[in-house]
Amino acid sequence: MGCVLVTGGSRGIGAAVALELGRRGERVCLTYRQDAESAATVCATIMAGGGVALPVRADMAEPEDIERLFATVDAEFGPVTGLVNNAAILEKQCRAEELDVERLRRVMAVNVIAPMLCARNAVRRMSTAHGGAGGAIVNVSSAAARLGSPGEYVDYAASKGALDTFTRGLALEVAGEGIRVNSVRPGFIYTEMHADGGEPGRVDRMAPTLPMGRGGRPEEVAEAIVWLLSEQASYVTGTFIDVAGGR
Template structure:
């Protein structure tokens, strides 16, 4: 089998990240997934991938902590050439009004969702860029429909952080397009994952155009298209996986 390199996916122990990790392994990548605190779940994903004939490992890393980001890339280097980064990890910081939020909540959301993405992209570019001696690669950022909807009365600070991710996608894609790196974005709408407050999906289901939420596997399919050779001329794109919402 041709060595497709290392596929690094943050937040890969559950939900969308897990679906991406499983899909990437099935495509022949060595998958390195990160987790923050749920080591058992991460181990379960790795073992499931291995049982299916794939290759995978997990590393603990909080992408809101620069030292952890450095450690996850060091772990990736140990497994071979980095060919794909999917920055999937993200937090909402809860639900409520901006006026009620603490400085710590706002800082943590920005640190994980945006600053962590910037640092991770920087480290990926250092490894992938043909200008810097790399062999090229693909970066996919997970944004959210919240970036354009704003999420008022829910978590507008989360939406603002994802708006930054959208800008990062556009700017970095144009910055490194000539260096063998394609940067793209996927913006999910309501997806059946644990990021939602209990009961939220049920409460909004009838208002959704398709009358249902999406699945992690539907998001993973868009990510895997963007990473694939079929998307060789696709860069700075932002695919909405949101059922017309």
């Protein structure tokens, strides 16, 4: 029957996506790197509603973990039918001249290389050229790819710009093989990720500057992602949906 794989599904947007998919009857596999308790809680909530969910520990910076992840999904559910490349990292706010090479390697490994490796594995299973039945991939980018995030996270913004280019290229490459590839670009969303960058209250600080005057909720982003995965979006590929309050 397959399942939808959500990377970074233990918190924030990934958790909201996993929960919504579970409510809609999808079999869900979600990954986590450290927070096993939160991942287990998300899965328990899905299963309490009659759904099927599996947490898998995987460090997206490690190619071996990604290979093991897909092998685990194959064994438990069969080939993936949907992939949400959500896992991403950012580091402390800084200017470009303060960046160091190790930080850049970490950010690019998780935010660019990992989604490409996950997509590679998904295409091998989904593509009609490989005997698959098709599927859908949604890459979670960021409004930062358009805005550049000056003075804060230019490296993160650049990584999401790369993901946008990959989204478009892959979508065109596999459009005739039963696979749709799209992207959602969230703006200022209330998630724990901002604390990782050193400013937990960043969304509240920026909210007055946004056209809609407020930050977004993970559930609002999840709705767009789940729609792109669904048959209701069957003629949509190579497309970007900005969920950014008009920014």
